[in-house]
Amino acid sequence: MKKVITYGTFDLLHWGHVNLLRRAKEMGDYLIVAISSDEFNKLKDKKSYHSFENRKMILEAIRYVDEVIAEESWDQKVHDVVDHNVDVFVMGSDWEGKFDFLKDHCEVVYLPRTVGISTSKIKDDLLEVDNG
Numbered sequence: 001m002k003k004v005i006t007y008g009t010f011d012l013l014h015w016g017h018v019n020l021l022r023r024a025k026e027m028g029d030y031l032i033v034a035i036s037s038d039e040f041n042k043l044k045d046k047k048s049y050h051s052f053e054n055r056k057m058i059l060e061a062i063r064y065v066d067e068v069i070a071e072e073s074w075d076q077k078v079h080d081v082v083d084h085n086v087d088v089f090v091m092g093s094d095w096e097g098k099f100d101f102l103k104d105h106c107e108v109v110y111l112p113r114t115v116g117i118s119t120s121k122i123k124d125d126l127l128e129v130d131n132g
């Protein structure tokens, strides 16, 4: 069984996220998503609208996702890849090159980021609507 892993906050889940998850799953048979905890989000200078528990529950409902684990630090990726016998590490291209150190342990793939959507765009657009 070919195992794939990806990491992210996945807040206000949108079609860019689903594009990433679908393509990640297509690279193997089993997709693990490591979802950023609320505490780790602070380290990423991110505040998600949905709590970790709710973001986890939503991801677990996505047909491409087989398992969801917590991402709590920048340093857990090698451990996760080894511990879960991961074959492929996948991230969106905005992270291009940032995780090449994992090439010693698994295939590393950066997929083109979906243009035109992001969680911050959703928040900004909704704010604009509110302000009339």
Ligand code: C2G
Pocket: 007, 008, 009, 010, 011, 016, 017, 020, 036, 044, 071, 090, 091, 092, 093, 094, 095, 112, 113, 114, 115, 116, 117, 118, 119
């Ligand atoms: N993504 C994408 N297209 C978008 C938006 C996001 O392909 N329009 C991808 C990102 O490249 C990332 C994944 O979806 O691979 C999750 O995006 P975020 O939730 O924004 O995750 P991020 O904050 O980038 O966290 O250790 C890695 C970090 O946890 C990644």
